[in-house]
């Protein structure tokens with residue numbers, strides 16, 4: 001559906017663009033909304049995408065009957081732009097985010113955003129907000145949030161007559177504070193998705209379902225927990241996700257990188273990147289398989305991985321009355337650290353990237 005031919009950015013020429021004074025303490029950046037100068041907006045109507053536009057307006061004016069508001073017909077993505085040491089800017093695997101958004105669109109009967117349009121929109125947003133990209137060496141990055149919503153007059157449960165695709169950006173620091181400091185997590189009895197539901201699609205409903213488990217995890221007394229661990233929704237015996245991140249572990253013999261496989265897990269681009277790096281650069285065996293919550297003794301290291309979480313080492317997991325500690329308290333495992341160095345090194349341009357992983361924005 002749709003075509004990207006008319007996809008030009010037609011509001012402002014680069015010379016005429018607004019450029020706000022940016023007064024940010026880069027070192028203390030967290031993961032909070034900061035309004036940046038430009039966002040991309042494109043409309044889909046009667047089977048086609050209209051020309052996209054960069055706009056300063058960060059408000060959307062949409063019909064009260066919009067399916068995104070009532071029936072959760074929307075999806076989104078998250079990716080980052082990184083400032084390199086030579087001043088250039090890297091996007092990390094945006095083609096994979098485009099493909100995943102297309103998969104979300106198919107699941108929720110929305111028109112697919114063509115990859116070319118998706119990547120060009122990201123590129124334009126980064127260029128127009130270039131002054132918001134945290135400097136190299138601060139550990140920050142520019143987080144891009146592409147999203148697609150069903151809009152237009154409607155009342156019944158059916159796909160929307162019109163759609164809006166937008167990309168905005170926010171400068172961010174670490175999602176889980178503390179960088180490579182291990183964090184504790186706690187299993188929840190709630191599910192973020194059903195066995196044959198929408199867990200593999202990046203759609204808002206999964207995240208609405210995660211708000212309460214997150215809140216409960218954060219307020220559990222006794223220890224500090226960063227987020228909830230979701231078990232497989234069918235049997236509640238296997239680890240699926242760590243908050244809004246995928247899970248991985250290293251077997252006790254230090255030889256294998258394992259990450260859960262399930263149709264209700266979001267296919268994390270970071271996870272697939274780590275599977276590649278673990279095998280090709282660290283020489284580990286890699287497996288997508290089952291990680292049983294009552295067999296954690298078989299693993300020496302564990303981590304959460306995602307665009308926002310990067311790699312967050314897991315210190316320990318609380319499951320019912322039992323707390324399982326990985327490795328030495330307060331220290332990331334050696335293989336977790338090596339994976340982190342490889343991944344982050346590639347993202348910031350310090351290490352060679354596998355073919356096609358980096359798209360230069362400037």
Ligand SMILES: Cc1ncc(COP(=O)(O)O)c(C=O)c1O
Pocket residue numbers: 078241243244245246266267268269270271305306307308
């Ligand atoms: C539920 C969930 N799992 C995993 C991830 C990690 O995916 P990615 O590595 O593509 O950012 C995310 C973040 O996008 C997420 O929201």
